Amino acid sequence: MDIIVPIKQVPETSNVKMDPETGTMIRDGVGTVVNPLDLYAIETALRLKEAHGGIVTALTMGPSPAVKALREAIAMGCDEAVFISDRSFGGADSWATSYTIAQAIKQAGRYDLIICGERATDGDTGQVGPGIAAWLDLPLATYVASVTTLPGADAPVGLSVERLVEEGYQILELPLPALLTVVKEIGSPRLPTLRGKKRAKVTEIPLFNAQNLELDPAFIGLKGSPTKVVKVATPKVMRSGTVVRAHDEAEIALAVDRLLAFLDERGLLPRGDRP
Amino acid sequence: MSFVWTLAEQHGGRLKDVSFELLSRGRALADKLDTKLASVVIGDGVSPEQLEALIRRGADEVYAIMDPRLAHFVCETYSNILSHLVKTYQPTIILAAATSMGRTVMPHVAVRVHTGLTADCTELDIEPGTGNLLQTRPAIGGNIMATIKTPQHRPQMATVRPKSSRPLPEDATRVGKVIEVPLIESLIDERVRVTGYRTDTADFVNLEEADVVIAGGRGMKKAEHFGMLHDIAGVFGGVVGASRDAIDRGWLGYSHQIGLSGKTISPRLILTAGISGSIQFLAGIKTSETIVSINTDPDAGLHKVADFGIVGDLFEVLPELQRRLHEHAAAPPAATTATADDERPDERQREERV
Incomplete structure (x- = not known):
């Protein structure tokens, strides 16, 4: 073959x-x-x-x-x-x-x-x-x-x-x-x-x-190509995100709390009551 | 003025969600061009109610080509039909989903009808003055956004990243025409035969169509630990993904892989655990709506792109997250959280698909 x-x-x-x-x-x-x-x-x-x-x-x-x-x-x-x-x-x-x-x-x-x-x-x-x-x-x-x-x-x-x-x-x-x-x-x-x-x-x-x-x-080549690139931009990679530390039990509980509140705010938390 | 078209997708006689996502893109373009939007459905057994749903969600016309021999996607036949329709009706724009079907049939048709095609677009617009379609897509691993046009050929063709737009709400007052286009026998290409489907694999996932993806990387340490991610995914009605590191260690099958050599996804939410965030991985998730990362390393690449990052040990954070999520899901729903059916068209269809 x-x-x-x-x-x-x-x-x-x-x-x-x-x-x-x-x-x-x-x-x-x-x-x-x-x-x-x-x-x-x-x-x-x-x-x-x-x-x-x-x-x-x-x-x-x-x-x-x-x-x-x-x-x-x-x-x-x-x-x-x-x-x-x-x-x-x-x-x-x-x-x-x-x-x-x-x-x-x-x-x-x-x-x-x-x-x-x-x-x-x-x-x-x-x-x-x-x-x-x-x-x-x-x-x-x-x-x-x-x-x-x-x-x-x-x-x-x-x-x-x-x-x-x-x-x-x-x-x-x-x-x-x-x-x-x-x-x-x-x-x-x-x-x-x-x-x-x-x-x-x-x-x-x-x-x-x-x-x-x-x-x-x-x-062929650039001339034979139906598509033309008109603009090239570098997208911003950074998001203005929140970063929290979770190194001990209290911090973990708080971090998860804040995460759930954040998800809820964005309408991403699955069905159920608000936290 | 010639029309804007979208290529609807069906499987087993059921229209897929992407068909409706494409209509919201197409509607915006058709309005800017002051022309009509048509949706092309090639398949078998798509009910009149479903075809009407395309109109209620943005189409002015629906061209339905239905035949038992069109039940399954076969590139040659679908390309013959679409090329024939293009030559007959001469649309100005055709949008298809950047799926296994769209990314196969669109380049085939583009060659046949001699026009340009832009892959996996995340933004579409109309150039003022010329009316050309401006197609923007991430390239070079998402490091650049390239805007591309097809100035001298028609139709202008683009595939659009699934989940990069939301379907329009159903509008029962919209009126339109469903046109049944008869199948021309000579367009059937019998060389390639579909002999079946295999979906029995337990370790298979449809990452691109998921609203929520819970992903793990090398930091998960063992295949067994992905159980935590499956559990969390279950609460969200989502699926589990993984970085290349995890796939190469054999913890999950290839269909789970996210990144440059895996899937590029745009879910509403991606939560990652134990993924540091290589350039290759980030390329696969950059257009996600919300990114959450859990990683011990405060300098992890993922924390830099995340909307919400937790610097901590995933083996401590995930169990707490699981506990709280289950507690939350078990709580009685408040009246205010009830969402109108119109805004959540995805939910119902996903359940049926599973």
């Missing part, structure tokens, strides 16, 4: 600066990691590969340094990688990003399955996975917490998955090829191995850019 895993490089901390002009992130001088939620997608792909054979290809789109994320994916056990990078792709929103990635996947070759993380921890939209599925017209299951394969004559022909939804788990059957986005419950991501790290250094990673990708120039 050949699997493509689109991943994203994200800032390591949450202390990111924004460019007030373009409303996009300033990535310089900030440590980066593979989006933590993408590690679960890589893990899922590697487990399926271990059970059914095939090749796992990590794919990312981003500025030049983002190639590092692909090397980390190879170190974890991915076989190959594809890098999508071009100045003209910069500032893409989830619509333009999913278009560009979908075009690259079309050109990258054969696949049975695409597995994405639930969302990236920086942009936090979760829109690129479903977007890619729409572009490629692939059956889609989001928030997948478990996967089992439906066996065919010699290879799996479909998947049965459990989606984490508000009511519990929705169980779906999808034919292959398909696209999944997975959640943390799917399994703990493995650590990179020494052998993997060595392989990561020497693996050749093909580059897709504006020259060798078939793209509608009106659909």
Whole structure:
């Protein structure tokens, strides 16, 4: 089963600066990691590969340094990688990003399955996975917490998955090829191995850019993005809250008293008489 | 002027609370634009009374597409239907809830109809002059609020964080039209099949739709100690959540996790115990209405964002809180605390859902 895993490089901390002009992130001088939620997608792909054979290809789109994320994916056990990078792709929103990635996947070759993380921890939209599925017209299951394969004559022909939804788990059957986005419950991501790290250094990673990708120039980058950031503000984090000390019995009783009065004032105290 | 739309959600033929929350958002926008508000319901078995309730709570029109094959959310089919409706009626704005359904079908439709979509908005407004929808959302772990618009494409699409607005009270005098839109056969995509639901898991929680969340972290020390939190949650009719630390120790299942790699929630009340408040955790609770924290460390991050903080040992404070809450709940209700049904639409539906 050949699997493509689109991943994203994200800032390591949450202390990111924004460019007030373009409303996009300033990535310089900030440590980066593979989006933590993408590690679960890589893990899922590697487990399926271990059970059914095939090749796992990590794919990312981003500025030049983002190639590092692909090397980390190879170190974890991915076989190959594809890098999508071009100045003209910069500032893409989830619509333009999913278009560009979908075009690259079309050109990258054969696949049975695409597995994405639930969302990236920086942009936090979760829109690129479903977007890619729409572009490629692939059956889609989001928030997948478990996967089992439906066996065919010699290879799996479909998947049965459990989606984490508000009511519990929705169980779906999808034919292959398909696209999944997975959640943390799917399994703990493995650590990179020494052998993997060595392989990561020497693996050749093909580059897709504006020259060798078939793209509608009106659909890429900041210009091709339907959404525009108009304003970025730093919300006030502090609330003018009350903090009380509860170090002995009397203080505890008083603190709980005040808490109940506070909750009551806000209409949050459950039914019953006023304290 | 083209309409503002909301995408209602149903499960098992029952409209979910978010459907009504979206209407209060949509109503405000439609009024500013001087246009009408319509709600789209895709599903099966949603009763005429429930469809009328959408009108009583703010909609001018309801488009109902009902068919047994639409009973369960399947992205491809729902996306086909919504895309078709968009092309036919050309709304100016579509709001959906930032739920497992909204966050799946909306990006799919946005690609199909070539328009912008903003995820998980907490504020919506209309830009004076242009009439563009201003969509504000927390990004980068809630460290910034980004305001986004879709100036050149229509409809303008947004998903809205559940519980970030309250439903409008029922207004029996409101009049509107319920339009039954027939299902076009070719819009059914049979590739993906729903084979069932699993809800038997005892350790499962619906954090995003809860009004009250009682959350514990590493300071709880043991899985057994979460019993105290379950007890307190019970008094409030709420649910139990946890920080990543607690989840990674296996004290509770993933559905309980709050924060950057878990759920982002906006309950009316979150009470935390033994959670210091990492940036990642705070990102998940920042838009909550009221935050209460109990922690021994006076410098805990949570005390800084809390509306009410108690600096003390949770193993001393929680038992006292439990005792007082039970005492309080057992007391006979005063006449003045009776709340009109209209203001508490959530209560009844939650009981039925459980």
